[in-house]
Amino acid sequence: MSTTNIFRLGSEPREIASIRNSWRGAMYVWNDMAKRYWGLQSFPMFDDGNRSKVWNTYRHHKLPEHEKIVLLSTMDNAVVFGRDAKVVADAFERYGREHPDSSLIEQAETLRSAELKPDDAVAWQQTSVGEFWGGKYDEAAEDRLWYDPATGSQHFDVVAEK
Numbered sequence: 001m002s003t004t005n006i007f008r009l010g011s012e013p014r015e016i017a018s019i020r021n022s023w024r025g026a027m028y029v030w031n032d033m034a035k036r037y038w039g040l041q042s043f044p045m046f047d048d049g050n051r052s053k054v055w056n057t058y059r060h061h062k063l064p065e066h067e068k069i070v071l072l073s074t075m076d077n078a079v080v081f082g083r084d085a086k087v088v089a090d091a092f093e094r095y096g097r098e099h100p101d102s103s104l105i106e107q108a109e110t111l112r113s114a115e116l117k118p119d120d121a122v123a124w125q126q127t128s129v130g131e132f133w134g135g136k137y138d139e140a141a142e143d144r145l146w147y148d149p150a151t152g153s154q155h156f157d158v159v160a161e162k
Contacts, residue, residue, distance in 0.1 A: 003128040004103060006110050007135065009079065013146035017110040022123035022127035024103035026074035032063050033057045033071060052105060066091035070104060077133055077155045079123045082116030084159040121149040 004025035006017040019025065027043060034040040034054045042048035053060065055075065069091035071112040072078060073087045080088045084123075089111040096104035111122060125132035149155050 004107070004126055005125040005128055005132065006107065007092055007123050007125065007132060008114060008116065008120055009147060009149055010082075011117055012120070013135070013144075016114050016122070018128070019103045019106050019109075021103070022129070024101065025107070026124075026126040028099065028102040029070055029074050029095075029104075030054050032102075033067075037061045037063075065162065066094040067159060070095045072158045072161050073124065074126060075156070077123075078158050079121040079149050079155045080111070080158050081118065081149075082114075082122075083118040083122040084157075085111045085116050085122065086116065087159060097112070119150065121155070123147075123149075123155070 002022040003018045003020055003022055004022045005015055006019070008014055008016050016056045032045040034043045037057050037060075038050070038053060040050060040054075043054060055071075057063065058071055063071070069088055073080065073088065073092075089108040092104040092108035092111065096102055096106075096108060113140075114122065116122065123132075134145045137143075138145050147154065
């Protein structure tokens with residue numbers, strides 16, 4: 001079964017959670033947005049135009065702040081800095097209470113228990129089927145090379161974007 005994996009980047013890069021059934025994470029959120037805001041039957045996996053609309057729902061509809069944070073966290077290269085972890089965990093918890101079949105309550109608990117320093121960042125691998133964007137395996141060194149949000153520019157800050 002696929003998982004949603006959450007990684008700490010920054011001072012101590014490592015995986016901090018692996019949550020069962022990735023379809024309860026980003027895909028759940030995208031399906032929800034597709035149905036409620038666009039009147040679609042489900043997330044349009046093979047329709048680029050509608051898929052893009054769903055991913056950009058916050059630009060076309062007035063979402064409650066917690067839904068906007070949740071949606072933005074599902075995007076590629078999204079990070080949440082330790083200084084903002086409580087705000088994001090609260091948004092995840094609220095969404096999770098509204099959608100108990102999602103994994104957002106578990107993700108909120110992960111953020112709360114991570115003991116992040118203000119400049120640490122948390123990033124997601126929304127499904128374990130693909131490779132995590134924030135860590136590349138270097139076969140020659142037999143080690144993972146971690147992305148550093150303090151020096152890199154390939155990420156976006158979920159809370160700053162909202």
